[in-house]
Amino acid sequence: MERLDKKTTILFPPDLYRRLEEVGKAKGLSVGELIRRAVKREYQLGDVGERMAAVEKLARIKTPVSDWEEMEKEISQGAIER
Secondary structure, X not given: OOOOXXXXXXXXXXXXXXXXXXXXXXXXXXXXXXXXXXXXXXXXXXXXXXXXHHHHHHHOOOOOOOOHHHHHHHHHHHHHHO
């Protein structure tokens, strides 16, 4: 577990804080942990291992991919049909 030894105070409007509490409860996380995770995501502060795991997860997604010329043609046709 990561060592937590720095503290800050953040003021939230009551409705936003209440929503954070609800999300935290649903996920089994504290409001502080939700905020730490959001900060890491927003500012790409996760460690290299986390980023590599995300890249590997994306690479495993099976999506239909054609060669570039065919994809470019499909993209252009889609733009024209709008």
